[in-house]
Amino acid sequence: MSLTFVVSLIQDVAVLAPLVRRAAGRDVAFLVADRLAEQPSAAARVAALVGEAPVHAFDHTTDALMALNGRRGLVILASESRSIHHRPTHALAAALPSRFVSATLQHGYECIGFLHNRAHDLGRADAGFAADIVCGWFAAERMPDVPAADRGKFMTTGSTLFLDEGPADWLDALMAGASAPSHSRTGGLLVCENLQSVRLAGAPRAAFLDALTEVARHRPVTVRPHPAGPFAKGEIAPPPGVKLDGRPVETADLGLYQAAISAPSTVLLDLMRYDVPVAVWRDADHIVDDSLYGTLPRVTTAADWLAFADAAEDAALIERQRAFIRGLGFPADTRGRFDALLAFGETG
Amino acid sequence: MRIAIVTPSAAFAESAGARIRYRRMIEAAAEGVTIELVPIDRIDRTADAYLFSKTYQMAAPAIAYGLAAAGKRVALDVFDDYFSERGDVRLQRFHRWFADMSRAVHRVAVSTPAMKARLDPRLVVPATVIDDPAPTLDPDGLAARLAEKAARLVPGQLNLLWFGIAANPYFAAGLGDLAAFAHALSGEASEADGGRHHLTILTNPHGASEATLAALAAAPVDVTWRSWSEAAEAAALAEADVAVLPVNAGAFSTAKSLNRAVTALAAGTQVLSLGAPLYRPLAPFLYRDLACLRLDAAAGVLRLRPGRVPRLADALARVASPRTAAARLVDLFSDIEPEPRPPHAVVLGDRLEQPALLGASGALTVSAADGLSADIRVGATITVADGVAERLAGSWQGSGAPLPPLSGHGVIDLVRMRARLATLEATARRLLPNHTLFVAHEEILAP
Known part of the structure; x- marks a missing residue:
């Protein structure tokens, strides 16, 4: 079983962290974009995300392909689309050979290619994915902005926001109709x-x-x-x-x-x-x-x-x-759905 | 005889061209002949003969002319065809360069018959073919390596190798060709044979385009990527069963030498030649499809096998002999009888690389008054440097034709620069009627 996480933007760290924790104990490696690795402010956060796992920095797609020599399994991209901001991950997803399955995650509530605000709609040409699996937060019928060409590879995983035990239990209870537990709040x-x-x-x-x-x-x-x-x-x-x-x-x-x-x-x-x-x-x-x-x-x-x-x-x-x-329209079983996604790492 | 191979830069000595074409020639040179690589900005007049190689600086023709005028034997060596493709405006400067270069030198050498056929119509003296030399062959070592490779080869799981530069800025070549022919790498591998072949790609990793990488993702073969180096290439060739050599049908690719096939065969690697039949002179040792190679391997009769090493040695001696190459180079220069030449002058365009080289060539330089500094500057009035006035024609009046001003806008200046250079050239012709003229301008001009 092997999993490779691709970290390209600073926002990817928080999106991936719960999934990396979920994958603990498996064969995990990281590809980190040079442009991120070179930001001093990002170093500590990336280091915390990565832990002891092997890390390969990549600039050009071929660097990443070299790092993936001999590897197979699932490649998870925290942000990938046709947008210029996602270009390195998009090119990488397109260049992954068939021994890999690749998955791109919805990395925010309003997200290009998943759920658009008016500004996203102005850049509709950016919507679209190279990855094999497109992981959205909600059921497909609530994701009107997934391009027609990508609908066949859409999978509702839920959000990594609700993947750790605490948040997942919270969402499960909420979906079951529970009221908010009482809290004392002092923070203003x-x-x-x-x-x-x-x-x-x-x-x-x-x-x-x-x-x-x-x-x-x-x-x-x-x-x-x-x-x-x-x-x-x-x-x-x-x-x-x-x-x-x-x-x-x-x-x-x-x-x-x-x-x-x-x-x-x-x-x-x-x-x-x-x-x-x-x-x-x-x-x-x-x-x-x-x-x-x-x-x-x-x-x-x-x-x-x-x-x-x-x-x-x-x-x-x-x-x-x-x-x-x-x-x-979050799924009721975020943990099980991400486990099903991680299981793609076992094939091939 | 002392031969200087004039190169574009010191770094060129590390290039594949220098390594394959010249280093082997240098080693095979006959007694009494020395051949050395000299960057264009370091040439002096101590050699007997000068072979210009890939010096695409627009100052090069005037430098070559200056050497010939000084009684040296001067030739141009062409082993990449940047001169036949007419449709690409980016190549215009290479066409101008070749035209100027071929009238500056005494002779032209080329690496292949195909190149000769293309360039001869543009030359006064037909080009001489000097083959890319093969590496030295150790027949016993090669036979041993072939036996060892044949013993470990698994016909259904071949170790394939592609090596080379990922892409060319002007021509479809490199990994794009591999992607185009990748379908040929599937063979008929099935579960019963043990699965798929394996392909190692040895290249400069940052050269590949995203589109090519995406196309290669669909190759029916497992790929391992490695960074190219001379040592890595030697190691990979020692390891590989088959070198894959795809060639597209474009002018650039079909004028290439046999060197990739020669390198692979000399390293004891079978060759799968795909696409244009560039390597036909080595046909008895080549495969055109993998299924055939797998059958031969299973039957123990690979086209390159220990018993055929002597035939390979003969073939290489015929098409890629270092000794012949070095001898032809010497013959080429021996044939030249330097004659006195008229003095030369160079009209300077814009943004010239290394303009200082021109002064050393003995050329008078002519430029626009608002352009580069030069011996003669043409504006509303013509100003000349000290000691130049007496070389000007008697009819010189001291006034120039008006030059169109440059606008600073690219497309407009493509047209204006052409007009400026034409005016400068006409003025230079009037001022220096007994000079041979060159125009040195690095950029594109309006067609």
């Missing part, structure tokens, strides 16, 4: 930013920053800076009253917070799995597409943010977001 208001995203470029970005600055005047705010965002890069200083928590998502204690606000992002699901009440930020002009976030509460102005944070104790809020998750 959390705001997650992805201001570098092209989706927020221009007026939305300014409006988000203005609201954050205003809210921080009234109450303490913790901001989780996106690793590629302007706070993490030091491009802008955090507004007065804002504390930064830049720990990677694997180690951040997200369940601590009383309420959280984010622009449309997968981080909202990370938070909801800890039953942290969340609100989706939307800009006043609705430039940012938030239509995939259904019944979750929306906030725009600083007054909305403050009102939401004040009301976050309301248990109904949490039940509403649990109902949202329930309605998305």
Whole structure:
């Protein structure tokens, strides 16, 4: 049985980590893109992901093919599509010979080739996969953006977000209709930013920053800076009253917070799995597409943010977001489905 | 006789061309003949004869001409056909280079009869074929290796080898050919035979295109990838049962020498020749399909086997003899009788590689007043460097024709540069009527 994980972007680390843990005890190796291996900030996270397993750096596809000489089994790519951002993994998946089975994972809630927001739809030509198996979060009929040519290789695995025992048990209980367990929360208001995203470029970005600055005047705010965002890069200083928590998502204690606000992002699901009440930020002009976030509460102005944070104790809020998750169409047996995927490593 | 092989750079000495074509010639040179590789920027006038090889710098023709004018014997050696493909505008500079080079040198040598057939119509003196020399053959060692390989060969699970440069920037060649012919590698391997053949690909790993790699993923053979080096090639050839040599039908590929087949056979490896029949002179030792090879292997009558080593040695002596190659090179130069030549001048284009080399060639240089520095600069007025005025024609008035200004925009300047160079050339002809003129411009010009 052999499994090879391909890590090409920093975001891949968190996507793959639960699956790597699930594969413990098997013959595991890693291919890490040079461009990632060369980022000093990524080194520790990649090292933690990889553990003792063999690692091969690759730049060109042929480097990866050389590293795979004599190997067979399953190759798992955390992010692969026709998009220019996924080019190395796409080329690799296309070049893998038949002794391998390759699988590409849905690596976020809104994700090219899986589930599109309006911005993804503008780049529809990027949708499409070279891997043999396309692993989505939800049942095929809830994934309208999987290209017709790839539907035959679509497999609903669920998300690695819910693969570790804790989150998987949480999702199972939720799907079975359970209510939220009670928690004591002391962390105050959390705001997650992805201001570098092209989706927020221009007026939305300014409006988000203005609201954050205003809210921080009234109450303490913790901001989780996106690793590629302007706070993490030091491009802008955090507004007065804002504390930064830049720990990677694997180690951040997200369940601590009383309420959280984010622009449309997968981080909202990370938070909801800890039953942290969340609100989706939307800009006043609705430039940012938030239509995939259904019944979750929306906030725009600083007054909305403050009102939401004040009301976050309301248990109904949490039940509403649990109902949202329930309605998305996650499979009931994420662990079993990923085990079935890993079993492809035994063939060949 | 002292022969200098003029190369484009010092690094060229490490290339396959230098290794296969020249090093073996150097070793096989007769007594009294020395042959050495000299980078173009280090040549001096101490040799008797100069063989220009792949010096695609546009300064090279004037340098070659300068040597010939100084009484040296000068020839051009061509072993890659960058000159026959007319449809690709990127190759235009090679066509201009060849035209200038062939009028600067006394003779042209080529590596194959196919190349000679293509280039002769453009030459005053027909080209001389000098074969790529084979490595030295050790008949006993080769026979022993063949016996050993035949003993361990499994007909249904052959160890195949492809070796070479992954891709050429101008021509379809390399791994693309392998991908195109990969279907031929399936043989008829079945479970009963023990499965599939195995292919080792030995190449410069970063040269392969994504499309080629994706096409190779479908090859009906298990592939192991390795980085090429001279030592790795020797080791892989010692290990392999069969070298796979696919050749496409393009002009570049079909003018290639026999050297890949020669290398493989001399290393005791069977050869599977696919596509264009480039290696036909070695046909008795080649396979054109794997099924045939598997039957021969099972019957113990492989085309390359210990008992046929003497025949191979004869064949290589006929088509790839280092001694013959070195002797032909000497004959080529001995035939030359250097004659006095008129002085030469070079019109300088844009972005010239190594313009300093031109001064050393004894050429007068001519450029636009707003271009590279030169002996004669042509603008609204013509300015000349010290000591040059007396070499100009009596009719020289000191005023030039207006040159179209460059715009800084690529496509526009393709046209303007052509006009500028034509004007400069006409002016140079008027100023220097008794000179042989060259134009040195590295970039593409509008057709």
